[in-house]
Amino acid sequence: MTRDEVLEAAAALVKRxxxxxxxxxxxxxxxxxxxxxxxxxxxxxxxxxxxxVERTVEEMGAIxxxxxxxxxxxxxxxxxxxxxxxDRPHLIAMVHERGLTERMFLxxxxxxxxxxxxxxxxxxxxxxxVRAVQFQAVGHxxxxxxxxxxxxxxxxxxxxxxxLTAEHDPALARALARPADPERLFVNSVKALVDGLLTRADxxxxxGPYPQ
Amino acid sequence: MTRDEVLEAAAALVKRxxxxxxxxxxxxxxxxxxxxxxxxxxxxxxxxxxxxVERTVEEMGAIxxxxxxxxxxxxxxxxxxxxxxxDRPHLIAMVHERGLTERMFLxxxxxxxxxxxxxxxxxxxxxxxVRAVQFQAVGHxxxxxxxxxxxxxxxxxxxxxxxLTAEHDPALARALARPADPERLFVNSVKALVDGLLTRADxxxxxGPYPQ
DNA sequence: ACCTGAACACCGTTCAAGT
DNA sequence: ACCTGAACACCGTTCAAGT
Numbered sequence: 001m002t003r004d005e006v007l008e009a010a011a012a013l014v015k016r017x018x019x020x021x022x023x024x025x026x027x028x029x030x031x032x033x034x035x036x037x038x039x040x041x042x043x044x045x046x047x048x049x050x051x052x053v054e055r056t057v058e059e060m061g062a063i064x065x066x067x068x069x070x071x072x073x074x075x076x077x078x079x080x081x082x083x084x085x086x087d088r089p090h091l092i093a094m095v096h097e098r099g100l101t102e103r104m105f106l107x108x109x110x111x112x113x114x115x116x117x118x119x120x121x122x123x124x125x126x127x128x129x130v131r132a133v134q135f136q137a138v139g140h141x142x143x144x145x146x147x148x149x150x151x152x153x154x155x156x157x158x159x160x161x162x163x164l165t166a167e168h169d170p171a172l173a174r175a176l177a178r179p180a181d182p183e184r185l186f187v188n189s190v191k192a193l194v195d196g197l198l199t200r201a202d203x204x205x206x207x208g209p210y211p212q
Numbered sequence: 213m214t215r216d217e218v219l220e221a222a223a224a225l226v227k228r229x230x231x232x233x234x235x236x237x238x239x240x241x242x243x244x245x246x247x248x249x250x251x252x253x254x255x256x257x258x259x260x261x262x263x264x265v266e267r268t269v270e271e272m273g274a275i276x277x278x279x280x281x282x283x284x285x286x287x288x289x290x291x292x293x294x295x296x297x298x299d300r301p302h303l304i305a306m307v308h309e310r311g312l313t314e315r316m317f318l319x320x321x322x323x324x325x326x327x328x329x330x331x332x333x334x335x336x337x338x339x340x341x342v343r344a345v346q347f348q349a350v351g352h353x354x355x356x357x358x359x360x361x362x363x364x365x366x367x368x369x370x371x372x373x374x375x376l377t378a379e380h381d382p383a384l385a386r387a388l389a390r391p392a393d394p395e396r397l398f399v400n401s402v403k404a405l406v407d408g409l410l411t412r413a414d415x416x417x418x419x420g421p422y423p424q
Numbered sequence: 425a426c427c428t429g430a431a432c433a434c435c436g437t438t439c440a441a442g443t
Numbered sequence: 444a445c446c447t448g449a450a451c452a453c454c455g456t457t458c459a460a461g462t
Contacts, residue, residue, distance in 0.1 A: 096308075096354075096358060097309075099358055099359070100358075101354075101355050101358040101359065102355075102358075102359060109372060109388075110372055110375065113372070113375075113376060113379070113384065113388075114379075117379060117381065122381055122383070122384065123381060123383030123384050123387065124383060124384070124387045126381065126384045126387075127383075127384050127387030127388050128387075128392075128396075128397060128400060130388065131388075131392050131397055132397065132400065132401040132404060135351070135352050135355050135356075135397065135401060136348060136351065136352070136401065136405075138351070138355055139347070139348065139350070139351020139352050139353075139354055139355045140347050140348070140351050141351075142308075142313075142351055142354045142355070143313050143314070143347050143350055143351045143354070144347075146308060146311055146312075146313040146314075147311075147313065147314060160321060160322055160325070163322065163325075164325060167325070167326075167329060169329065169334055169335060169338065171334070171335030171336060171339075172325065172334065172335050172336070172338045172339050175335065175336045175338075175339030175340075176321075176325075176339050176342065176343075180340075180343050184340075185340060185343055185344065185347065188340060188344065189344040189347060189348065189405065191408065192344060192405050192407075192408030192409045193348075193401065193404050193405045193408055194408070195404075195407070195408035195411070196403065196404030196405055196406070196407035196408035196409075197404045197408075199407070
């Protein structure tokens with residue numbers, strides 16, 4: 001048995017039954033060995049999970065921007081990042097629980113740097129724009145994924161809706177009462193953010209306003 | 213012993229030693245009772261945690277906006293939400309692990325609705341703006357908090373920096389190499405988002421561009 | 425209505441012992 | 444160099460039995 005076989009089996013276990021199913025004992029059973037052999041190969045559970053996360057992040061493809069304007073290309077990078085993350089549903093939770101969330105930034109970072117440069121940003125301002133998009137994209141996916149495994153939605157917000165109908169906006173009340181369309185919300189949020197980032201009054205300006 | 217005493221002791225345990233320290237057995241020891249008594253009062257660990265989360269969310273104060281323009285008032289609401297969350301560091305992880313992330317939206321929602329109305333947004337568009345800010349704020353805090361408990365930062369991104377110096381932006385390379393200032397990044401991100409949300413070409417317009 | 429101890433089926437990890 | 448079983452110190456939960 002090799003260290004790689006251990007990682008392979010661990011990855012398969014997570015893929016099939018979720019991260020909760022990855023116990024040292026179950027893994028040993030899967031491999032047909034004694035629990036303690038695994039310790040010889042990977043040290044302990046901590047470093048096993050670390051290695052697993054590392055491996056999955058490396059699996060993630062590079063993200064290729066598409067679109068005509070820098071702004072739309074940045075949005076496409078964010079979408080790509082979201083897709084890569086959602087395609088590996090267990091990765092998100094594992095990475096997050098292990099305090100490695102920023103690890104998830106890497107696949108998009110290169111592309112984002114290139115695009116903010118193309119948009120005319122440089123230096124610290126460019127770095128902040130890159131980080132803003134990264135935080136926004138990864139944070140959004142964290143929240144979004146969380147809702148999926150959320151239990152029964154509890155109400156208890158009737159006062160809010162009452163207030164809203166009092167403010168004469170029943171359409172808003174209805175919209176907030178039902179769950180958001182995550183894809184749409186994501187894209188529009190990133191668009192708005194990028195819009196804001198590229199058109200701030202205090203510095204460089206993007207190559208024109210956004211059509212639509 | 214009452215159910216409330218159990219919750220109180222559980223909350224104290226989490227506050228002192230973190231969520232990991234909250235085991236049924238330790239809680240029993242803290243209370244000076246048998247483990248099994250706790251089960252009579254709270255059912256099981258799941259519902260104990262549910263009750264704990266509920267209680268902490270209710271503790272969170274309402275958020276009062278400040279600032280002159282709707283945009284700056286929305287930013288202040290986001291900052292307030294961030295503050296409330298960071299003030300309860302264990303809450304974030306507990307809520308997130310329990311799939312209740314949207315629960316953290318509530319304290320800010322009322323204020324946000326009011327402000328997007330003041331900014332001239334209505335109906336579905338207003339709802340989307342509220343949600344965009346909520347996702348952004350909570351997502352950002354999730355990522356931010358995660359970095360705090362992150363282990364040693366691994367490098368492995370030298371290629372990126374090489375590329376950057378090749379793109380003739382050493383300042384950007386330096387900025388991305390060191391950790392972000394979370395407060396600054398948060399505020400600027402929210403500002404940019406709100407800017408983008410309130411000045412989109414396809415609808416209502418905010419009361420003017422952002423100074424600084 | 426409330427509390428108890430014993431028991432069950434799990435964990436991760438260590439360690440001395442094997443080949 | 445690699446694997447093993449026994450043992451330790453933990454978990455959450457159930458259940459019959461007490462008052």
